[in-house]
Amino acid sequence: MVTFCKKITISTRLYYFCDMKFNQILLNFLIWRIKHIKNRNFTMILSAVIGAVAGLAAVLLKETVHLIQHFLLKGEHAEVNNYLIYFYPLIGIMITVMITRYYWKEKLGHGITDILFAISQKSSILARGKMYSRMITSAITVGFGGSVGLEAPIVVTGTAIGSNIARLMHLDYKNRTLLIGCGAAGAIAGIFNSPITGVIFSSEVILAGLGFATFIPLLIAAVCGSLVSLALLGDDVLFSFVLKDPFIATDTPFFILLGILCGLISVYFTRLTYYVEQKITKIKNYAFRGLVGGLLLALIIFFFPPIYGEGYNTIKLLLNSHESDIIFQSFFSLDYGNPIVFVLFMLGIVFFKPIASSLTIESGGSGGIFAPSLFLGGVVGFLFAFSINYLFPAKISLSNFTLVGMCGVMSGVLHAPLTAIFLIAEITGGYTLFVPLMLVSAISFSTISYFEKYSIYTKHLIERGDYIPHDKDKQLLSGIKIKKVIEKDLITVKPYQKLSDLVKAVRMSKRNIFPVVDDEDRLVGIITLDDIRDIMFDELAREETIISSIMRDPPAFVSSQDSMQSVMNTFEITGAWNLPVINEGKYAGFVSKSRIFNTYRSKLKKDRAE
Numbered sequence: 001m002v003t004f005c006k007k008i009t010i011s012t013r014l015y016y017f018c019d020m021k022f023n024q025i026l027l028n029f030l031i032w033r034i035k036h037i038k039n040r041n042f043t044m045i046l047s048a049v050i051g052a053v054a055g056l057a058a059v060l061l062k063e064t065v066h067l068i069q070h071f072l073l074k075g076e077h078a079e080v081n082n083y084l085i086y087f088y089p090l091i092g093i094m095i096t097v098m099i100t101r102y103y104w105k106e107k108l109g110h111g112i113t114d115i116l117f118a119i120s121q122k123s124s125i126l127a128r129g130k131m132y133s134r135m136i137t138s139a140i141t142v143g144f145g146g147s148v149g150l151e152a153p154i155v156v157t158g159t160a161i162g163s164n165i166a167r168l169m170h171l172d173y174k175n176r177t178l179l180i181g182c183g184a185a186g187a188i189a190g191i192f193n194s195p196i197t198g199v200i201f202s203s204e205v206i207l208a209g210l211g212f213a214t215f216i217p218l219l220i221a222a223v224c225g226s227l228v229s230l231a232l233l234g235d236d237v238l239f240s241f242v243l244k245d246p247f248i249a250t251d252t253p254f255f256i257l258l259g260i261l262c263g264l265i266s267v268y269f270t271r272l273t274y275y276v277e278q279k280i281t282k283i284k285n286y287a288f289r290g291l292v293g294g295l296l297l298a299l300i301i302f303f304f305p306p307i308y309g310e311g312y313n314t315i316k317l318l319l320n321s322h323e324s325d326i327i328f329q330s331f332f333s334l335d336y337g338n339p340i341v342f343v344l345f346m347l348g349i350v351f352f353k354p355i356a357s358s359l360t361i362e363s364g365g366s367g368g369i370f371a372p373s374l375f376l377g378g379v380v381g382f383l384f385a386f387s388i389n390y391l392f393p394a395k396i397s398l399s400n401f402t403l404v405g406m407c408g409v410m411s412g413v414l415h416a417p418l419t420a421i422f423l424i425a426e427i428t429g430g431y432t433l434f435v436p437l438m439l440v441s442a443i444s445f446s447t448i449s450y451f452e453k454y455s456i457y458t459k460h461l462i463e464r465g466d467y468i469p470h471d472k473d474k475q476l477l478s479g480i481k482i483k484k485v486i487e488k489d490l491i492t493v494k495p496y497q498k499l500s501d502l503v504k505a506v507r508m509s510k511r512n513i514f515p516v517v518d519d520e521d522r523l524v525g526i527i528t529l530d531d532i533r534d535i536m537f538d539e540l541a542r543e544e545t546i547i548s549s550i551m552r553d554p555p556a557f558v559s560s561q562d563s564m565q566s567v568m569n570t571f572e573i574t575g576a577w578n579l580p581v582i583n584e585g586k587y588a589g590f591v592s593k594s595r596i597f598n599t600y601r602s603k604l605k606k607d608r609a610e
Contacts, residue, residue, distance in 0.1 A: 190226060255440055263443060349379055374410050
C-alpha cells in the first residue's frame with residue numbers, strides 16, 4: 001500500500017512538473033511571438049495549421065466510417081447482413097447514447113447550432129472534448145447506417161480545434177471566432193475536396209455578418225484542408241461525379257418548376273424535423289428514447305432500404321442511370337418496369353427520409369442534416385425529371401436535374417444558397433450547370449424564406465434570443481450579460497421604517513433611488529428623491545410617515561436570466577432609466593440604461609480596435 005501511494009505521489013509530481021514545463025515553454029513562445037510576429041501574420045499561420053489539422057480529422061473520420069461499413073456489410077458477416085442491416089442503425093444509436101449520455105454526459109443534437117451558440121453566448125469557446133467526441137460518435141452512428149451525414153460532426157471537430165488552439169495562443173474573441181471559421185472551412189474542404197465550398201460555407205453559415213477581411217485566413221485554411229485530403233486519399237471523397245450532359249437553355253422552365261418544388265420540399269423537411277424532434281424528445285429516458293428511435297428507423301429501412309446510411313451510394317446509382325438497382329434493394333419484389341411502382345417507391349423515400357434523419361439525431365445518434373438534404377434533393381430532382389420524361393415528349397437530363405435538385409434542397413434547408421451552388425459545381429468538376437444551379441438555388445431559398453425565415457440551425461437560437469445574425473448592433477448588445485451590469489450600491493429600506501430612516505439613507509447614498517424590501521429580501525416597492533422632496537424637511541412628517549405609505553411600484557422588473565434585447569425592449573416600453581432585477585422572487589439590484597450604454601460603447605470601441 002505504501003509503495004502504491006508513493007507511485008501515485010511520484011506520478012502526480014511528474015504531471016505537475018511536465019505541466020509547469022509546458023506552460024513555461026508556451027509563455028516563452030508567446031513572448032517571442034509578440035516581439036517578432038504581427039497579429040495578422042500569426043493568425044494566418046494558425047489558420048493554415050488549423051485547416052491542415054481539420055483536413056486530417058476529416059480524412060480520419062471518412063476512413064473510420066469506411067472501415068466500419070466494410071466490416072458490417074462486406075466482411076466476414078456479409079452472409080447475414082441482409083437481416084442485420086435493419087438493426088445496425090439501432091445498435092449504432094444505442095452505443096452512441098451510452099457513450100455520450102452515461103460516459104461523456106454530453107448532449108448532441110444539431111452540431112452547427114452548438115457552434116453558433118458558442119460564438120454568440122460563450123465567447124467562441126468550445127469544449128476541448130468536442131475536438132474528438134463528435135468524430136467518435138458520428139463514426140459509430142453513420143458507420144452503423146444511421147440516416148445522417150458526417151459533415152456537421154466534422155465541422156464541430158474543426159471548429160473546436162480552431163477555438164482551442166486560439167485559446168492556447170491567448171487570442172481575443174474576434175480572432176477566436178475567425179479561427180473557428182477556419183476550422184469549419186478546413187473540415188468541409190477536407191471532406192469534399194472542395195476548398196471554395198469550405199470558404200463559402202464558413203462565411204455564409206458559421207461567420208455570418210463578418211467582413212471581407214476574414215476571407216484570406218479562410219482561404220488558407222480551406223486550401224490546407226483540401227491539400228491534406230488530396231495527399232492522403234486522392235480523389236476518394238464522399239461524393240463526386242463527372243458531368244455527362246450539357247445544359248440546354250430550353251430546359252429553363254423545368255428548372256424554374258424544380259426550384260419551386262425544392263423550396264416546398266425544404267419546408268417539408270424543416271417542419272417535419274421539428275415535429276419529430278418534439279415527439280421523440282418527450283421520452284425522457286435516454287436509453288429508452290434511443291431504443292424507440294432505433295426501432296422506428298429499422299422499420300423505415302425495412303420498407304425503404306435506400307434510406308440506410310448517408311445515401312450517397314443511392315445518388316450515384318441515380319446519376320449513373322442504375323435506378324433499377326435501387327428498387328431491387330427493397331425487401332419486396334417490386335417491378336421496375338412499371339413506372340408507377342417506381343415513382344411511388346421513390347415518393348416513399350422522399351416522405352420518410354426526413355423522419356429517418358430526425359429520428360437518428362434526436363434519439364441519440366450523432367450526425368448532421370447536410371447529407372440528408374443532398375440525398376433528398378437528388379431524389380426529388382431525379383423523380384421530377386423522370387416524371388417529365390414519362391408524361392411529356394421532352395427528354396431532359398436525369399443526371400443534371402438530380403444534381404441541381406441536390407443544390408436546391410440543400411440551399412433551402414440550410415439557408416445557404418451560395419454553399420449549395422459551389423458544392424455541386426466543385427464535386428462535378430466544372431461550371432457547366434452554374435446557371436441552373438444559381439436559378440434553382442435562388443428560387444428554392446426564396447420559397448422556403450416565405451414560410452421559414454430562419455434555418456434549422458438558427459431558428460431555436462433566435463427564438464430564445466441566443467443568436468442575432470447580420471445585425472452588429474444587436475450582436476454587441478447580446479454580448480452584454482445582465483449579471484455584469486447589475487448595480488448593487490443602492491441602499492435599501494424596510495416598508496415598516498419611518499421617513500426619518502430614509503432621510504438618513506439619503507445622506508449616505510449617492511443614488512436617488514431606494515428599493516423597499518421586506519425581511520425576506522423581496523422587493524415590495526421603490527422610492528425616489530422626487531417622491532419625498534416636499535416632505536423630507538418636515539420634522540413632524542419624518543417621524544409620522546411610514547415608508548409603505550409613500551413607496552410605489554416599479555414600472556417593471558427584469559431577471560438576470562433575461563436577454564439584453566429583452567431588457568432593452570422593457571426599457572423602451574416603460575420609458576424608465578432604471579429597472580430592478582428580481583431573481584427567483586428576491587431583490588438582486590438595479591440595471592440602468594446609462595450603465596448599459598457605457599458597456600456597449602466600451603465593447604464597440606474594443607471591437608473596432610481589434
